[in-house]
Structures are given as structure tokens and as C-alpha cells.
Amino acid sequence: MTSEAVNTAAGGSTATGTGADTIVDAGTRGVGANVGRPDGVPKVQGRFAFSSDLWADDFLWGHTLRSPHASALIRGIDIGPAVAMAGVYAVLLADDVPGCLTYGLEHGDQPALADGQVRYVGEPVALVAADHPDIARRAAEAIVVDYEVTEPVTDAEAAPTADPIHPDGNIFREIAIRHGDLDVTGEVVVEGVYEVGMQDQAFMGPESGMALPDEDGSVELFVSTQWLHVDREQIAACLGIDEEKVRLTLAGVGGAFGAREDLSLQVHLCLLALHTGKPVKMVYSRDESFLGHVHRHPAKMWYRHHADRCGRLVKVEARIVLDGGAYASTSSAVIANASCFAAGPYKVPAAHIVGLAARTNNPPCGAMRGFGAVQTCFGHESQMDKLAAALDMDPVELRLLNAIAPGDRLVTGQVITGTFPTAEVIRQCAYAPEPEIPPSDDRRDLPGGSGRTTDAADTVRGTGFAVGFKNLMFSEGYDDYSSAACRVSDGVATITCACAEVGQGFVTLAQQIARTELGVDEVILAPAQTATIGSAGSSSASRQTWMSGGAVQAACREVRTQILADMAADWGVSPDGLVLRDGLVVSLDGQQEALLAQVTAGAGYEADVEYHHAPTEPLDENGQGNAHVSFACAAHRATVDVDPDLGLVRVRDITTAQDVGRILNPTQAVGQIEGGIAQGLGLALMEEIVLDDGLVRNASFTDYVIPTTLDMPDVTIAAFVEEPEPGAPYGAKGIGEPPTISSSAAIAAAVRAATGQPLPRIPIRPADIALG
Amino acid sequence: MPDPYSLRVNGVDCEVADSDLAESLLFVLRERLGLTGTKNACTEGECSSCAVLIDGVLTCSCLVLAATAAGQEVTTVEGLSNGRDGLSVVQEAFVDEGAVQCGFCTPGLIVAVHDLLEANADPSDGDVREALSGNLCRCTGYGRILAAVNTAAEAKRSQP
Numbered sequence: 001m002t003s004e005a006v007n008t009a010a011g012g013s014t015a016t017g018t019g020a021d022t023i024v025d026a027g028t029r030g031v032g033a034n035v036g037r038p039d040g041v042p043k044v045q046g047r048f049a050f051s052s053d054l055w056a057d058d059f060l061w062g063h064t065l066r067s068p069h070a071s072a073l074i075r076g077i078d079i080g081p082a083v084a085m086a087g088v089y090a091v092l093l094a095d096d097v098p099g100c101l102t103y104g105l106e107h108g109d110q111p112a113l114a115d116g117q118v119r120y121v122g123e124p125v126a127l128v129a130a131d132h133p134d135i136a137r138r139a140a141e142a143i144v145v146d147y148e149v150t151e152p153v154t155d156a157e158a159a160p161t162a163d164p165i166h167p168d169g170n171i172f173r174e175i176a177i178r179h180g181d182l183d184v185t186g187e188v189v190v191e192g193v194y195e196v197g198m199q200d201q202a203f204m205g206p207e208s209g210m211a212l213p214d215e216d217g218s219v220e221l222f223v224s225t226q227w228l229h230v231d232r233e234q235i236a237a238c239l240g241i242d243e244e245k246v247r248l249t250l251a252g253v254g255g256a257f258g259a260r261e262d263l264s265l266q267v268h269l270c271l272l273a274l275h276t277g278k279p280v281k282m283v284y285s286r287d288e289s290f291l292g293h294v295h296r297h298p299a300k301m302w303y304r305h306h307a308d309r310c311g312r313l314v315k316v317e318a319r320i321v322l323d324g325g326a327y328a329s330t331s332s333a334v335i336a337n338a339s340c341f342a343a344g345p346y347k348v349p350a351a352h353i354v355g356l357a358a359r360t361n362n363p364p365c366g367a368m369r370g371f372g373a374v375q376t377c378f379g380h381e382s383q384m385d386k387l388a389a390a391l392d393m394d395p396v397e398l399r400l401l402n403a404i405a406p407g408d409r410l411v412t413g414q415v416i417t418g419t420f421p422t423a424e425v426i427r428q429c430a431y432a433p434e435p436e437i438p439p440s441d442d443r444r445d446l447p448g449g450s451g452r453t454t455d456a457a458d459t460v461r462g463t464g465f466a467v468g469f470k471n472l473m474f475s476e477g478y479d480d481y482s483s484a485a486c487r488v489s490d491g492v493a494t495i496t497c498a499c500a501e502v503g504q505g506f507v508t509l510a511q512q513i514a515r516t517e518l519g520v521d522e523v524i525l526a527p528a529q530t531a532t533i534g535s536a537g538s539s540s541a542s543r544q545t546w547m548s549g550g551a552v553q554a555a556c557r558e559v560r561t562q563i564l565a566d567m568a569a570d571w572g573v574s575p576d577g578l579v580l581r582d583g584l585v586v587s588l589d590g591q592q593e594a595l596l597a598q599v600t601a602g603a604g605y606e607a608d609v610e611y612h613h614a615p616t617e618p619l620d621e622n623g624q625g626n627a628h629v630s631f632a633c634a635a636h637r638a639t640v641d642v643d644p645d646l647g648l649v650r651v652r653d654i655t656t657a658q659d660v661g662r663i664l665n666p667t668q669a670v671g672q673i674e675g676g677i678a679q680g681l682g683l684a685l686m687e688e689i690v691l692d693d694g695l696v697r698n699a700s701f702t703d704y705v706i707p708t709t710l711d712m713p714d715v716t717i718a719a720f721v722e723e724p725e726p727g728a729p730y731g732a733k734g735i736g737e738p739p740t741i742s743s744s745a746a747i748a749a750a751v752r753a754a755t756g757q758p759l760p761r762i763p764i765r766p767a768d769i770a771l772g
Numbered sequence: 773m774p775d776p777y778s779l780r781v782n783g784v785d786c787e788v789a790d791s792d793l794a795e796s797l798l799f800v801l802r803e804r805l806g807l808t809g810t811k812n813a814c815t816e817g818e819c820s821s822c823a824v825l826i827d828g829v830l831t832c833s834c835l836v837l838a839a840t841a842a843g844q845e846v847t848t849v850e851g852l853s854n855g856r857d858g859l860s861v862v863q864e865a866f867v868d869e870g871a872v873q874c875g876f877c878t879p880g881l882i883v884a885v886h887d888l889l890e891a892n893a894d895p896s897d898g899d900v901r902e903a904l905s906g907n908l909c910r911c912t913g914y915g916r917i918l919a920a921v922n923t924a925a926e927a928k929r930s931q932p
Contacts (some may be wrong), residue, residue, distance in 0.1 A: 036867055043875030044863040044882055046809015046849035050875075053808035134792065204813040204821060204876035204910050254813070254876030255910050286814040444898045503874025503911045667870035671916055675873065678913030701818035701908065709901040709914045 030516035051224035051251035052208035059279035063136035065126040067118035070152035070361040070694025081142040099240025110327035119326035122291025152361035156323035159358035172331040172357040177623030180350030186306025186314040195761040197688035199296035205254015208283040211273035218245035224253040229535035250528035256502035258367030259293040290699035294366030297322040299375035315350040329366030331357040337372025344380035346402040351411035373470035381466040381745035413624035419723040428657035429635035432718035435653035447648035464749025468742030469633035473543040483534030484551035489604030491597030496526040499536035499548035505668040517556035519580035542734025551611035558607035634658040634738035636746035647766030661725040661733035676739025684747035782851030800838035809849040819908040823880040849879035865924035873911035
């Protein structure tokens with residue numbers, strides 16, 4: 001391949017790192033180009049089929065009866081009144097689950113239907129299928145459950161010593177990281193206690209899907225999810241049938257952000273369909289959705305930072321308690337992230353970090369964008385500002401002084417071998433020009449907006465800064481992989497991959513990759529399903545660009561190798577002198593040329609690959625080990641206006657710089673960054689599931705408030721820091737999570753700067769400012 | 773079941789049969805008439821994913837009983853397509869600016885932006901933000917959506 005073959009369509013950004021030397025020119029629609037989504041047109045026309053849009057002849061509607069209690073024994077259930085209702089086809093209880101009653105992503109402790117006991121508000125107790133959704137709902141309400149209410153455990157700190165609320169005990173995982181000389185102390189020491197509330201992913205498309213039974217006892221499920229194959233594994237176990245008898249196809253997914261990594265209605269739909277012999281559809285209402293998926297773990301964090309008088313970090317001590325809620329979900333991975341990244345992207349010679357994820361009778365918590373790293377970023381960045389104040393030092397200079405870089409060690413002892421441009425990200429963001437925010441007499445620009453009573457003369461402005469990082473992909477020795485198949489026939493490429501498109505734009509990238517590798521223009525994406533292709537792993541942990549992108553790239557390269565080998569043999573030349581471009585097989589010496597459509601006429605060429613990332617290790621008893629594959633960091637600078645009397649905040653600007661490895665699609669990258677920042681803004685200022693003895697008090701968009709157009713400021717992307725990551729396809733890092741990690745901390749810092757209040761908890765509530 | 777009634781949707785008279793009178797316009801559009809472009813993110817009037825025009829008035833279809841819309845002109849996202857590839861200038865701008873990610877809020881936004889630009893051909897940034905503040909989007913952070921509205925407004929103004 002020649003250097004001219006490098007695709008430089010991304011605004012002149014020339015890739016110089018790993019993988020770039022083998023990129024084939026694919027015109028303006030390959031890797032690096034601003035290619036539009038293949039599903040963009042149907043989505044704007046309302047023609048794209050989401051999982052709630054499914055229809056089949058003679059289908060039934062399913063509904064779930066859920067526990068109103070955080071903790072109760074079930075003394076009896078009378079389904080008689082429901083069964084007697086006209087239009088009701090089935091009422092199912094735990095005894096109707098034919099296989100394993102429990103499921104779980106990392107630990108199978110969650111019952112598909114409550115068996116004699118409920119452990120959180122919203123736990124599924126019974127299922128109904130009926131010929132109208134209102135009848136299904138009314139029938140569920142007619143089921144009489146005799147509960148013996150018991151005292152819930154709702155304090156994660158107290159849970160480990162409370163009576164076990166589950167046979168597996170009240171501790172999901174404890175981690176201790178001991179690194180360096182733990183007896184060392186700093187000349188300057190700052191302490192803080194910080195809290196993060198329970199955030200909801202609040203995707204727009206509610207949990208929904210349709211199951212269709214087959215006469216042979218198998219079932220087909222169309223569902224919105226993040227990981228088809230692991231869903232299938234858990235469903236088959238609960239149904240007590242072979243995995244081959246459960247066929248999943250991804251239905252249109254209306255956002256995910258972690259909330260679809262665990263099962264919600266999958267087993268329920270299949271049970272009802274197999275029981276009734278009819279297709280069954282379920283669509284959660286919004287309040288049910290709030291109860292029906294896991295949330296971001298609430299956290300309480302105790303920090304002590306030691307530094308020398310110059311500001312160099314000497315030691316970080318931290319204790320982190322995460323409330324995992326009633327069932328395990330991904331709590332063990334979340335507390336691992338929280339602990340491993342608790343000190344932030346800094347050189348820390350000594351660290352003692354203790355993490356606990358505990359079981360309570362609160363709603364189960366699991367994956368949400370940036371899981372674990374979001375919580376501790378608020379802690380370590382609050383501490384860095386506190387340390388800077390104690391040292392009378394500029395907070396950005398303090399961060400630059402301590403910024404971690406390749407060759408340094410994390411507190412887990414892992415040496416950074418890939419790219420990790422912390423200092424560059426900090427500089428690009430912090431030293432970007434201050435935003436121009438002209439004076440405005442538009443009340444909509446004031447804290448609280450036009451409907452509130454803020455006086456512009458009373459507002460105070462503040463600026464805050466934060467930097468954060470996390471791992472990409474799965475860690476701690478997990479053999480993570482993705483599968484993809486590529487077929488080139490008649491000059492058209494078809495890619496098959498079970499990667500869940502949840503809105504992030506993998507479908508766009510898959511086409512770009514195929515175009516770049518094969519020199520074709522038309523790329524068909526086969527449906528994501530479990531029948532003919534292996535697992536793609538989860539659309540989580542910023543992993544699909546690398547993992548499924550890598551699988552698609554490898555499959556395309558395998559096909560390219562086959563084609564070039566055949567043509568080289570035909571032409572009696574070396575395959576090294578041949579390339580695919582512009583729908584042609586050509587020799588670089590210009591002597592040979594053939595139409596790819598002819599070369600691949602008929603059956604064409606095909607390859608099916610499994611792509612694994614470099615292996616990782618488990619953490620040892622001191623929390624040490626090469627547990628992570630790769631890291632990405634980002635920095636945020638927030639400018640806010642605050643009405644200190646009313647406690648209202650208006651974010652006026654967010655400036656960011658992000659470590660991206662390499663940008664594969666600039667517009668999609670911008671979309672991920674803006675969208676991720678909005679979720680960080682929500683966590684900083686408004687989003688919290690309010691619990692009262694385990695009862696969710698605000699399960700609606702009326703009371704659980706997410707940012708609107710009037711809350712989100714313009715985002716200034718000061719820089720995509722492009723240092724291609726060794727080992728990553730095209731050098732690209734996943735970019736979905738970093739925007740959410742440090743944006744909350746930056747906004748909180750800005751509100752502190754404006755008000756002088758300590759504000760140790762997010763979301764920051766008006767009373768925290770006005771009455772603080 | 774009550775007697776069938778007729779709804780006029782996107783210029784077409786549609787008979788609604790076997791429908792409980794308690795069904796919302798959102799439900800009838802989606803489940804009785806097969807017009808699933810109108811979305812169901814909250815079904816309680818908070819997110820505007822179900823936005824339609826009823827006699828030209830922007831409305832959350834989840835808050836309207838379908839039968840009460842009889843005799844009125846209902847326009848859904850499916851009724852707004854025209855021009856290049858069947859796309860309106862608003863739809864085209866959403867595609868071109870990268871305003872679509874998961875796309876679940878998109879139909880409601882398309883309807884709302886059509887409504888906005890009909891009323892105000894040259895909205896200020898504040899006007900756009902206020903007009904769309906009832907349309908919740910969880911993916912985009914609104915940046916590309918606001919860019920698309922500007923692009924669409926310019927394109928619309930430059931049309932003969």
C-alpha cells in the first residue's frame with residue numbers, strides 16, 4: 001500500500017499511526033469521512049421499526065405485575081380474578097418458569113419472577129397476556145398478592161452487617177487496592193466526603209419487544225438490547241431449552257446507555273409466547289421503565305489526598321461504597337472501575353483504596369455510561385480542586401504537574417503502554433479561548449429560565465475544570481471478543497455482525513470500514529441476530545468501535561486476501577502488488593485491472609472471523625495487575641451562571657478536549673461528545689431517582705427531569721486529541737463514555753467557584769446552594 | 773365495541789374499527805392504523821415523541837382521545853415527507869447535520885420543527901430552544917438538532 005492510499009477525508013486529519021499504513025482509499029465514504037447514518041432517512045421519516053413498533057397476526061399484549069414493596073414475603077397469590085377476565089390468555093407466576101428461575105449478567109441471583117419474596121419496588125411478580133394492553137394491565141391489577149411486609153435494608157453502608165436479604169449475602173464485591181509505600185504521608189493533606197445520587201439512563205424508546213413461538217417449542221424474540229447473545233444464554237436457561245431454540249433479532253433500539261445490558265422483559269415475553277402459543281408484545285410505560293431497568297450506582301466516597309508542598313501527589317486514600325440495590329447485575333465490574341480509577345488520571349506513587357458494592361432493598365444498579373468512573377471522577381476532581389486551594393496553586397497547573405502519561409503506573413500497578421495524552425487533553429481544554437457569552441436581556445438565558453424570578457443583576461458566574469478517564473472494553477481477564485462475517489458478491493459487500501446498534505452509529509462505521517478495506521461503495525448490513533453469527537459482545541464500555549469494528553475489519557481483510565490471492569494467481573503476479581479500490585482490483589504498477597463485480601460474480605467470497613483484544617489479568621489480593629486493555633481520557637471546562645438566592649444554575653458553556661485515538665466519523669464523534677455531556681450535566685444539576693425507604697418517588701419525566709434544549713449550552717470541542725492507539729483498529733478509541741465522566745465534576749466545580757459553597761454532592765439541588 | 777369512526781390522517785380518511793373509545797390518538801395511530809412513526813416514549817405528555825398536528829396545532833397525541841379527533845385534520849411525521857428522496861427540508865437537514873442517533877425522539881422533533889418554521893421563518897437561537905424545549909432527546913445533547921433547525925430554516929427561506 002502506498003502512502004497516497006491513506007484516507008484523509010476527515011478534514012485533512014492525516015492518520016500516521018498504527019493501522020493507517022494499510023488503509024485503502026475508499027473515496028469520501030470510508031473510514032475518517034463524514035458519512036451519514038444508513039438508518040438516518042427512515043428515522044426522520046418515521047419508517048424505522050423500533051422494538052415497540054412490532055406487529056404480528058393475532059398477537060397478544062403482555063403486562064407485568066410488580067412489587068409495591070421494597071421488602072416483603074409473599075404468603076400467597078390469587079390469580080383467579082385475573083384469569084376470569086374476558087380477553088386474558090395467560091397469568092404466569094414463578095412456578096411457571098420451566099428452567100432456572102434466576103438470571104444475571106455476572107452472577108445469576110435475580111429471579112425472573114419473584115419466588116416467595118420480593119426485594120425491591122418494581123420486582124416482577126406475575127405476568128399477564130391479553131388481547132388488549134388495557135385488559136392486560138387491569139388483569140394484572142386484579143391479581144391478589146398477600147404480602148407480609150418486612151423492614152427494608154436501604155443503607156448500603158449498613159448492609160454488610162445487616163441480616164442477609166438474599167441467600168448470597170449482602171456484599172457483591174469488596175476490593176482493596178494497596179499500591180506503593182502506604183506509610184508515607186504528605187506535607188499537605190486534604191480530605192473530603194462526596195456523594196453521587198442514583199441516575200437513570202432515561203433512554204427514549206421504552207423496553208419493548210415481541211416473542212413468536214414455534215410449534216417445535218422454540219421461540220423467536222425481536223427485542224431492543226445491548227447484547228443479543230448473552231440475552232439468549234440467560235433466556236434459554238430460564239426457559240430450560242437449548243440456546244439454539246431461542247433465536248434473537250435486534251429490533252430498533254431507542255437508546256440504551258447501559259440500561260439494556262441486563263434482561264428486562266426478555267424471559268417474560270418468551271414465557272408468555274410459549275405458554276399461549278401466540279405472538280406476545282410488551283411495551284413498558286415510562287413509569288414501568290424507571291422500575292424495570294438498572295440504574296447508575298449511588299456512591300458515597302471518603303477521600304484523603306497527600307501531596308508535597310510543590311503539589312506532587314504522594315498518596316491517595318479512598319473508601320468507596322456503592323449501593324448495588326437488590327440484585328448483582330454488573331456491580332462487581334462497576335466497583336472495580338470505581339476503585340481502579342479512584343485516583344484519577346494522575347501519577348500516584350502510593351494508594352490505598354477500598355471499594356464495596358453492597359446489596360440493599362433499593363432498585364438494582366448496574367451499567368450506565370462511564371460506570372464507576374463517573375462516580376469517582378466527581379470525588380478525585382473535587383479533591384484536586386481542594387488540594388489546589390490548600391496549596392494556593394492554579395488547579396489546572398496542579399493537574400498538569402501530576403498528569404499520568406505512557407510509561408507511568410496506575411494505582412493498580414499497570415504500566416501505561418498505549419497512548420494516554422492526559423496533559424495534552426488538559427492543556428487543549430483549559431487553555432482554549434474563554435467562551436464569548438455576550439450580555440443578554442433574554443430571560444431564557446437566566447438561571448431558571450423565563451418562568452422563574454431570577455434577577456440578572458443577582459447572578460454570579462463561575463468556571464470549573466475537570467479531567468477523567470476510564471478503561472475501554474472489558475477487564476480483569478475476561479476473554480472479550482466480537483464476531484463478524486463479510487461476503488463480497490457481485491461487487492457488493494454484505495456485513496453480518498450481532499453488534500447492537502443502539503444509536504451510537506456502529507452501522508455507519510461498519511459500512512465505512514467495509515468500504516475502506518474492500519474499495520467498494522455499496523455495503524449491505526445484515527440484521528443483527530443470533531442464528532447465523534457469533535456474539536459481538538455488549539454495546540457498552542466504549543468497546544464496539546474497537547471490538548466489532550475490529551471484527552468487521554478483520555473479516556473484510558480476510559476476504560480481500562482471498563480475492564487478491566486468486567487474482568494474483570490469475571495474473572501471475574504477487575498479491576502484494578494488488579489492491580482493491582473504486583470497485584476494481586488493480587495492480588499498483590498499472591498493468592492489471594478487473595472489475596470487482598466480475599471477480600466476485602455469483603457466490604463470491606466470504607469470511608467469518610472472531611476478533612479478540614489483547615488478554616488482561618485479574619486483580620490480585622492487593623488490587624494489582626494488568627487488568628485493563630486501554631484507556632481514554634477527556635477534560636471539561638464549564639462556565640455557569642448561578643442565582644445564589646434561588647439556588648438555580650444555568651450552564652452557559654462547556655468546552656472539552658478528548659483523547660480519541662483517531663476520529664473515524666467526525667459528525668458522529670461530535671454527537672457522542674455533545675450527548676455524553678448532556679447526561680453529565682443532568683447528573684450534576686437535576687437527575688436523581690429519589691428514594692424513600694426503597695420506594696421510587698419520581699418515576700416519570702414530570703418528576704425525573706433530564707436536560708432540555710433550554711438546559712444544554714453550546715459545546716465547544718477545543719480538540720480531538722488524535723494519538724492513534726497501538727493495537728486498536730485504525731488507532732481509534734471508543735469515545736462514548738469520556739464525555740459523561742468529567743463533565744459533571746466540571747459543572748459542580750463551576751457552581752462551587754460561583755457560590756463559594758462546598759457542594760460535596762451531585763446532583764446539586766437548589767436547596768444545597770440557597771440553604772447551604 | 774363502539775361504532776367505527778373515521779379519522780382524517782395525512783389527507784386520507786381512515787376507518788377506525790374495533791377500537792375502545794378510551795384509546796388515545798397515539799394508540800390508534802400506532803396500533804389501529806399502522807402509523808408507527810409517531811412515538812411512545814412517555815405517553816404522559818412530557819416528551820413530545822408523539823407530537824402530531826391536529827388542524828395545524830402541535831399536539832401530544834398521547835393526551836388526546838382518538839375519537840375526539842374525528843372531523844379534524846391529523847398530520848403525522850409520515851405526512852411531512854416530500855422533495856428529495858421524499859424528504860422535507862427539515863428531514864433533509866436532520867439527516868445532513870447528524871441530528872439523528874437512536875432516532876426515537878426524531879419524529880416528534882420533525883413535526884415540532886415543521887410547526888416552528890411555519891410560524892417563524894427566522895427564529896432566534898432562544899426561539900428555537902424554547903420551541904423545542906418540550907421535545908426530550910437523550911442521545912444528542914441537542915447540538916446537532918439545533919444545527920439542523922438552522923440549516924432547515926435557511927433552506928426554507930431560500931426556497932422560491
